[in-house]
Amino acid sequence: MKPSVVLYKTLPDDLRTRLDAHFNVTAIDGLTPENLEKYADAFRSAEGILGAGGKVDASLLDKAPKLRAASTVSVGYDNFDVEALNQRGVILMHTPTVLTETVADTMMALVLASARRVVEVAERVKAGEWQRSIGPDWFGIDVHHKKLGILGMGRIGLALAQRAHFGFSMPILYNARKHHEEAEQRFDAQYCDLDTLLKESDFLCISLPLTEQTHHLIGRQQLAKMKPGAVLINAGRGPVIDEQALIAALKDGTLHAAGLDVFEQEPLPVDSELLKLPNVVALPHIGSATHETRYGMARDAVENLIAALTGTVDKNCVNPQVLR
Numbered sequence: 001m002k003p004s005v006v007l008y009k010t011l012p013d014d015l016r017t018r019l020d021a022h023f024n025v026t027a028i029d030g031l032t033p034e035n036l037e038k039y040a041d042a043f044r045s046a047e048g049i050l051g052a053g054g055k056v057d058a059s060l061l062d063k064a065p066k067l068r069a070a071s072t073v074s075v076g077y078d079n080f081d082v083e084a085l086n087q088r089g090v091i092l093m094h095t096p097t098v099l100t101e102t103v104a105d106t107m108m109a110l111v112l113a114s115a116r117r118v119v120e121v122a123e124r125v126k127a128g129e130w131q132r133s134i135g136p137d138w139f140g141i142d143v144h145h146k147k148l149g150i151l152g153m154g155r156i157g158l159a160l161a162q163r164a165h166f167g168f169s170m171p172i173l174y175n176a177r178k179h180h181e182e183a184e185q186r187f188d189a190q191y192c193d194l195d196t197l198l199k200e201s202d203f204l205c206i207s208l209p210l211t212e213q214t215h216h217l218i219g220r221q222q223l224a225k226m227k228p229g230a231v232l233i234n235a236g237r238g239p240v241i242d243e244q245a246l247i248a249a250l251k252d253g254t255l256h257a258a259g260l261d262v263f264e265q266e267p268l269p270v271d272s273e274l275l276k277l278p279n280v281v282a283l284p285h286i287g288s289a290t291h292e293t294r295y296g297m298a299r300d301a302v303e304n305l306i307a308a309l310t311g312t313v314d315k316n317c318v319n320p321q322v323l324r
Protein backbone atom coordinates (compact mmCIF):
# COMPACT_ATOMS: atom_id res chain seq x y z
CA MET A 1 0.00 0.00 0.00
CA LYS A 2 1.18 3.51 -0.81
CA PRO A 3 2.08 5.71 2.18
CA SER A 4 -0.45 8.44 3.05
CA VAL A 5 0.58 12.06 2.87
CA VAL A 6 -1.12 15.40 3.50
CA LEU A 7 -0.51 18.06 0.85
CA TYR A 8 -1.18 21.61 2.06
CA LYS A 9 -0.15 23.57 -1.01
CA THR A 10 -1.43 23.47 -4.58
CA LEU A 11 1.08 21.88 -6.97
CA PRO A 12 1.41 22.16 -10.76
CA ASP A 13 -0.53 19.29 -12.41
CA ASP A 14 2.50 17.24 -13.46
CA LEU A 15 4.00 17.40 -9.97
CA ARG A 16 0.68 16.46 -8.39
CA THR A 17 0.56 13.44 -10.74
CA ARG A 18 4.05 12.43 -9.63
CA LEU A 19 3.09 12.76 -5.97
CA ASP A 20 -0.08 10.70 -6.56
CA ALA A 21 2.00 7.98 -8.20
CA HIS A 22 3.93 7.47 -4.97
CA PHE A 23 1.44 8.31 -2.24
CA ASN A 24 -2.21 8.40 -1.21
CA VAL A 25 -2.60 12.16 -1.12
CA THR A 26 -5.10 14.16 0.93
CA ALA A 27 -5.00 17.76 -0.32
CA ILE A 28 -6.04 20.52 2.07
CA ASP A 29 -5.92 24.31 1.74
CA GLY A 30 -3.49 25.09 4.55
CA LEU A 31 -2.55 24.04 8.07
CA THR A 32 -5.37 25.97 9.72
CA PRO A 33 -6.83 24.84 13.08
CA GLU A 34 -10.10 24.10 11.21
CA ASN A 35 -8.32 21.85 8.69
CA LEU A 36 -6.38 20.05 11.42
CA GLU A 37 -9.74 19.13 12.93
CA LYS A 38 -11.60 18.50 9.67
CA TYR A 39 -8.86 16.23 8.29
CA ALA A 40 -7.93 14.62 11.62
CA ASP A 41 -8.09 11.11 10.07
CA ALA A 42 -5.72 12.10 7.25
CA PHE A 43 -3.20 13.52 9.75
CA ARG A 44 -3.57 10.43 11.97
CA SER A 45 -2.46 8.17 9.11
CA ALA A 46 -0.02 10.57 7.37
CA GLU A 47 3.58 9.44 6.97
CA GLY A 48 4.48 12.64 5.15
CA ILE A 49 3.36 16.23 4.80
CA LEU A 50 4.26 18.68 2.03
CA GLY A 51 3.48 22.39 1.75
CA ALA A 52 4.51 25.89 2.78
CA GLY A 53 3.46 28.24 5.55
CA GLY A 54 1.73 27.31 8.77
CA LYS A 55 3.28 26.18 12.02
CA VAL A 56 4.49 22.61 12.35
CA ASP A 57 4.94 22.23 16.09
CA ALA A 58 4.51 19.62 18.81
CA SER A 59 0.75 20.01 18.88
CA LEU A 60 0.49 19.27 15.14
CA LEU A 61 2.94 16.38 15.46
CA ASP A 62 0.80 14.90 18.25
CA LYS A 63 -2.02 14.70 15.72
CA ALA A 64 0.22 12.87 13.22
CA PRO A 65 1.76 9.97 15.17
CA LYS A 66 2.89 8.09 12.03
CA LEU A 67 4.69 11.06 10.49
CA ARG A 68 8.17 10.24 9.14
CA ALA A 69 8.91 13.20 6.87
CA ALA A 70 7.96 16.84 6.35
CA SER A 71 8.82 18.60 3.09
CA THR A 72 8.63 22.39 2.94
CA VAL A 73 8.46 24.37 -0.31
CA SER A 74 10.92 26.93 1.04
CA VAL A 75 14.50 27.18 2.18
CA GLY A 76 13.55 28.89 5.45
CA TYR A 77 12.17 26.53 8.09
CA ASP A 78 11.56 28.84 11.03
CA ASN A 79 7.91 27.74 11.13
CA PHE A 80 9.02 24.21 12.05
CA ASP A 81 9.86 23.16 15.60
CA VAL A 82 12.96 21.23 14.60
CA GLU A 83 13.58 20.02 18.15
CA ALA A 84 10.10 18.46 18.27
CA LEU A 85 10.70 16.84 14.85
CA ASN A 86 14.03 15.44 16.03
CA GLN A 87 12.48 13.99 19.18
CA ARG A 88 9.95 12.12 17.04
CA GLY A 89 12.48 11.10 14.39
CA VAL A 90 10.75 13.11 11.65
CA ILE A 91 12.97 14.12 8.70
CA LEU A 92 12.67 17.76 7.60
CA MET A 93 13.41 18.51 3.93
CA HIS A 94 13.68 21.98 2.36
CA THR A 95 14.50 23.63 -1.00
CA PRO A 96 17.81 25.50 -0.84
CA THR A 97 19.86 26.30 -3.99
CA VAL A 98 17.02 26.26 -6.55
CA LEU A 99 15.85 29.73 -5.40
CA THR A 100 19.18 31.35 -4.56
CA GLU A 101 19.77 33.35 -7.75
CA THR A 102 16.17 34.56 -7.94
CA VAL A 103 16.18 35.83 -4.35
CA ALA A 104 19.48 37.63 -4.98
CA ASP A 105 17.86 39.29 -8.02
CA THR A 106 15.01 40.45 -5.77
CA MET A 107 17.48 41.89 -3.28
CA MET A 108 19.32 43.77 -6.01
CA ALA A 109 15.97 45.05 -7.28
CA LEU A 110 15.23 46.35 -3.76
CA VAL A 111 18.64 48.05 -3.59
CA LEU A 112 18.03 49.82 -6.91
CA ALA A 113 14.38 50.65 -6.28
CA SER A 114 15.10 52.09 -2.81
CA ALA A 115 18.12 54.12 -3.89
CA ARG A 116 16.59 55.52 -7.08
CA ARG A 117 13.06 55.83 -5.63
CA VAL A 118 11.76 53.81 -8.58
CA VAL A 119 8.35 52.97 -7.13
CA GLU A 120 7.72 56.41 -5.66
CA VAL A 121 8.60 58.40 -8.81
CA ALA A 122 6.75 55.98 -11.10
CA GLU A 123 3.65 56.60 -8.97
CA ARG A 124 4.20 60.35 -9.34
CA VAL A 125 4.35 59.99 -13.11
CA LYS A 126 1.08 58.01 -13.04
CA ALA A 127 -0.46 60.72 -10.86
CA GLY A 128 0.31 63.30 -13.57
CA GLU A 129 3.01 65.13 -11.57
CA TRP A 130 5.59 65.05 -14.41
CA GLN A 131 4.74 68.40 -15.95
CA ARG A 132 8.20 69.79 -16.66
CA SER A 133 11.90 68.83 -16.37
CA ILE A 134 12.38 67.08 -13.07
CA GLY A 135 14.35 68.74 -10.25
CA PRO A 136 16.25 67.49 -7.19
CA ASP A 137 13.06 66.49 -5.41
CA TRP A 138 12.92 63.55 -7.85
CA PHE A 139 16.59 62.54 -7.45
CA GLY A 140 17.84 59.40 -5.81
CA ILE A 141 21.28 58.27 -4.65
CA ASP A 142 23.91 56.27 -6.54
CA VAL A 143 24.27 52.53 -6.10
CA HIS A 144 27.44 51.81 -8.10
CA HIS A 145 30.71 52.03 -6.14
CA LYS A 146 28.86 52.39 -2.80
CA LYS A 147 29.70 50.05 0.08
CA LEU A 148 27.39 47.04 0.30
CA GLY A 149 27.08 45.31 3.68
CA ILE A 150 25.74 41.76 3.68
CA LEU A 151 24.43 40.31 6.92
CA GLY A 152 24.28 36.55 6.34
CA MET A 153 26.85 35.38 3.77
CA GLY A 154 25.13 32.09 2.93
CA ARG A 155 23.88 30.94 -0.46
CA ILE A 156 21.81 34.09 -1.08
CA GLY A 157 24.36 36.48 0.41
CA LEU A 158 27.02 35.05 -1.90
CA ALA A 159 24.80 35.43 -4.99
CA LEU A 160 24.07 39.03 -3.99
CA ALA A 161 27.79 39.71 -3.54
CA GLN A 162 28.42 38.42 -7.06
CA ARG A 163 25.88 40.86 -8.52
CA ALA A 164 27.13 43.81 -6.50
CA HIS A 165 30.84 43.15 -7.15
CA PHE A 166 30.76 42.42 -10.88
CA GLY A 167 27.66 44.39 -11.85
CA PHE A 168 27.96 47.52 -9.73
CA SER A 169 31.62 47.70 -8.64
CA MET A 170 30.54 47.82 -5.01
CA PRO A 171 33.06 47.11 -2.26
CA ILE A 172 31.57 44.38 -0.05
CA LEU A 173 31.61 44.01 3.73
CA TYR A 174 29.92 41.11 5.42
CA ASN A 175 29.09 39.48 8.71
CA ALA A 176 28.15 35.88 9.37
CA ARG A 177 29.04 33.40 12.10
CA LYS A 178 32.12 32.32 10.19
CA HIS A 179 34.40 33.63 7.48
CA HIS A 180 33.49 32.73 3.90
CA GLU A 181 36.59 32.14 1.83
CA GLU A 182 34.69 31.99 -1.48
CA ALA A 183 33.19 35.47 -0.92
CA GLU A 184 36.59 36.84 0.05
CA GLN A 185 38.42 35.30 -2.89
CA ARG A 186 35.86 35.80 -5.67
CA PHE A 187 34.34 39.13 -4.63
CA ASP A 188 37.02 40.61 -2.41
CA ALA A 189 34.45 40.70 0.43
CA GLN A 190 35.81 41.80 3.81
CA TYR A 191 34.62 40.10 6.99
CA CYS A 192 33.75 42.45 9.89
CA ASP A 193 31.83 42.47 13.15
CA LEU A 194 28.22 43.64 13.22
CA ASP A 195 29.02 47.10 14.59
CA THR A 196 31.51 47.78 11.78
CA LEU A 197 29.02 46.50 9.23
CA LEU A 198 26.39 48.90 10.58
CA LYS A 199 28.74 51.87 10.70
CA GLU A 200 30.30 51.45 7.26
CA SER A 201 27.62 50.12 4.92
CA ASP A 202 25.85 52.45 2.52
CA PHE A 203 23.46 49.59 1.81
CA LEU A 204 22.88 46.97 4.50
CA CYS A 205 21.32 43.83 3.04
CA ILE A 206 19.94 41.16 5.35
CA SER A 207 19.75 37.55 4.17
CA LEU A 208 19.56 35.83 7.55
CA PRO A 209 17.35 32.99 8.70
CA LEU A 210 15.04 33.63 11.66
CA THR A 211 16.40 31.94 14.77
CA GLU A 212 16.49 32.74 18.48
CA GLN A 213 19.82 34.47 17.84
CA THR A 214 18.64 36.58 14.91
CA HIS A 215 15.24 37.64 16.30
CA HIS A 216 15.35 41.48 16.56
CA LEU A 217 19.09 41.39 15.89
CA ILE A 218 18.55 44.80 14.30
CA GLY A 219 16.82 47.05 16.82
CA ARG A 220 16.92 50.68 17.92
CA GLN A 221 20.56 50.56 19.07
CA GLN A 222 21.80 48.91 15.90
CA LEU A 223 19.84 51.28 13.65
CA ALA A 224 21.32 54.23 15.52
CA LYS A 225 24.80 52.95 14.65
CA MET A 226 24.10 52.87 10.91
CA LYS A 227 25.77 55.32 8.58
CA PRO A 228 23.60 58.45 8.24
CA GLY A 229 21.57 58.19 5.05
CA ALA A 230 22.11 54.44 4.65
CA VAL A 231 19.58 52.12 3.01
CA LEU A 232 18.36 48.95 4.73
CA ILE A 233 17.22 45.92 2.71
CA ASN A 234 15.62 42.86 4.29
CA ALA A 235 14.78 39.69 2.39
CA GLY A 236 15.59 37.25 5.21
CA ARG A 237 12.73 37.19 7.69
CA GLY A 238 10.73 40.13 9.06
CA PRO A 239 11.33 39.56 12.78
CA VAL A 240 15.10 39.89 12.31
CA ILE A 241 14.36 43.64 12.43
CA ASP A 242 12.42 45.36 15.21
CA GLU A 243 9.84 46.92 12.90
CA GLN A 244 8.78 49.71 15.28
CA ALA A 245 12.42 50.76 15.64
CA LEU A 246 12.80 50.69 11.85
CA ILE A 247 9.74 52.91 11.38
CA ALA A 248 11.20 55.42 13.85
CA ALA A 249 14.59 55.41 12.07
CA LEU A 250 12.91 55.99 8.70
CA LYS A 251 10.79 58.81 10.09
CA ASP A 252 13.61 60.66 11.87
CA GLY A 253 15.90 60.48 8.82
CA THR A 254 18.49 58.11 10.35
CA LEU A 255 17.91 55.93 7.30
CA HIS A 256 17.51 57.18 3.76
CA ALA A 257 15.19 54.35 2.76
CA ALA A 258 14.26 50.71 3.27
CA GLY A 259 13.49 47.94 0.81
CA LEU A 260 11.54 45.16 2.47
CA ASP A 261 10.34 41.81 1.18
CA VAL A 262 9.53 40.38 4.61
CA PHE A 263 7.71 41.71 7.66
CA GLU A 264 7.00 40.89 11.28
CA GLN A 265 3.41 40.16 10.32
CA GLU A 266 2.56 38.79 6.86
CA PRO A 267 0.55 39.78 4.97
CA LEU A 268 1.60 43.27 6.07
CA PRO A 269 -1.48 44.94 7.65
CA VAL A 270 -2.83 47.65 5.32
CA ASP A 271 -2.70 50.19 8.15
CA SER A 272 1.04 49.58 8.78
CA GLU A 273 3.00 52.80 9.30
CA LEU A 274 5.53 51.42 6.80
CA LEU A 275 3.04 51.86 3.99
CA LYS A 276 2.66 55.55 4.78
CA LEU A 277 6.37 56.25 4.31
CA PRO A 278 7.43 57.29 0.78
CA ASN A 279 10.96 56.02 1.40
CA VAL A 280 9.82 52.42 1.89
CA VAL A 281 9.59 49.88 -0.92
CA ALA A 282 7.40 47.08 0.42
CA LEU A 283 7.11 43.81 -1.50
CA PRO A 284 4.73 40.94 -0.65
CA HIS A 285 7.43 38.32 0.15
CA ILE A 286 8.25 37.71 -3.54
CA GLY A 287 11.92 36.82 -3.08
CA SER A 288 11.61 33.54 -5.01
CA ALA A 289 8.36 34.33 -6.81
CA THR A 290 9.10 33.72 -10.49
CA HIS A 291 7.29 31.03 -12.47
CA GLU A 292 10.53 29.14 -13.08
CA THR A 293 11.79 29.21 -9.52
CA ARG A 294 8.47 28.47 -7.82
CA TYR A 295 8.09 25.47 -10.15
CA GLY A 296 11.62 24.33 -9.29
CA MET A 297 10.92 24.65 -5.58
CA ALA A 298 7.72 22.61 -5.85
CA ARG A 299 9.53 19.97 -7.94
CA ASP A 300 12.34 19.74 -5.41
CA ALA A 301 9.86 19.50 -2.53
CA VAL A 302 8.09 16.57 -4.21
CA GLU A 303 11.39 14.79 -4.93
CA ASN A 304 12.53 15.52 -1.36
CA LEU A 305 9.43 13.84 0.09
CA ILE A 306 9.82 10.83 -2.18
CA ALA A 307 13.49 10.52 -1.15
CA ALA A 308 12.65 10.91 2.55
CA LEU A 309 9.92 8.26 2.51
CA THR A 310 11.89 5.81 0.37
CA GLY A 311 15.12 6.12 2.34
CA THR A 312 17.16 7.73 -0.45
CA VAL A 313 17.93 11.18 0.99
CA ASP A 314 21.25 12.59 -0.23
CA LYS A 315 20.63 16.36 -0.03
CA ASN A 316 18.22 19.08 1.16
CA CYS A 317 17.80 17.60 4.64
CA VAL A 318 17.65 20.03 7.58
CA ASN A 319 18.14 17.40 10.30
CA PRO A 320 20.29 14.59 8.85
CA GLN A 321 20.98 13.29 12.36
CA VAL A 322 17.47 11.80 12.25
CA LEU A 323 18.56 9.57 9.35
CA ARG A 324 21.25 7.87 11.41
Ligand SMILES: NC(=O)C1=CN([C@@H]2O[C@H](COP(=O)(O)OP(=O)(O)OC[C@H]3O[C@@H](n4cnc5c(N)ncnc54)[C@H](OP(=O)(O)O)[C@@H]3O)[C@@H](O)[C@H]2O)C=CC1
Pocket residue numbers: 075076077096097099103151152153154155156157175176177178179207208209210211213214235236237261262285286287288
Ligand atom coordinates in the same frame (compact mmCIF):
# COMPACT_ATOMS: atom_id res chain seq x y z
N1 LIG B 1 12.30 36.74 0.92
C1 LIG B 1 12.20 35.51 0.44
O1 LIG B 1 11.32 35.19 -0.36
C2 LIG B 1 13.20 34.50 0.85
C3 LIG B 1 13.80 34.57 2.07
N2 LIG B 1 14.74 33.63 2.44
C4 LIG B 1 15.38 33.75 3.74
O2 LIG B 1 16.78 33.83 3.54
C5 LIG B 1 17.42 33.00 4.50
C6 LIG B 1 18.80 32.65 4.04
O3 LIG B 1 18.77 31.72 2.98
P1 LIG B 1 20.13 31.05 2.47
O4 LIG B 1 21.11 32.08 2.07
O5 LIG B 1 19.75 30.01 1.49
O6 LIG B 1 20.61 30.37 3.82
P2 LIG B 1 22.09 29.96 4.28
O7 LIG B 1 21.89 29.01 5.39
O8 LIG B 1 22.88 29.54 3.10
O9 LIG B 1 22.70 31.33 4.83
C7 LIG B 1 22.36 31.88 6.06
C8 LIG B 1 23.47 32.81 6.48
O10 LIG B 1 23.06 33.43 7.72
C9 LIG B 1 24.15 33.38 8.61
N3 LIG B 1 23.71 33.40 10.01
C10 LIG B 1 22.85 32.57 10.63
N4 LIG B 1 22.72 32.94 11.92
C11 LIG B 1 23.50 34.02 12.10
C12 LIG B 1 23.79 34.86 13.20
N5 LIG B 1 23.24 34.66 14.39
N6 LIG B 1 24.66 35.89 13.03
C13 LIG B 1 25.24 36.10 11.82
N7 LIG B 1 25.00 35.34 10.73
C14 LIG B 1 24.15 34.31 10.88
C15 LIG B 1 24.87 32.09 8.30
O11 LIG B 1 26.16 32.20 8.85
P3 LIG B 1 27.30 31.10 8.64
O12 LIG B 1 27.57 31.10 7.19
O13 LIG B 1 28.44 31.61 9.41
O14 LIG B 1 26.72 29.80 9.12
C16 LIG B 1 24.80 32.11 6.77
O15 LIG B 1 25.86 32.87 6.26
C17 LIG B 1 16.44 31.85 4.67
O16 LIG B 1 16.64 31.18 5.89
C18 LIG B 1 15.10 32.53 4.61
O17 LIG B 1 14.71 32.97 5.89
C19 LIG B 1 15.07 32.62 1.60
C20 LIG B 1 14.48 32.49 0.39
C21 LIG B 1 13.47 33.40 -0.09
Ligand SMILES: O=CC(=O)O
Pocket residue numbers: 073074075076077099287288
Ligand atom coordinates in the same frame (compact mmCIF):
# COMPACT_ATOMS: atom_id res chain seq x y z
O1 LIG C 1 10.90 32.80 2.16
C1 LIG C 1 11.03 31.88 1.42
C2 LIG C 1 11.84 30.75 1.67
O2 LIG C 1 12.02 29.93 0.73
O3 LIG C 1 12.33 30.59 2.79
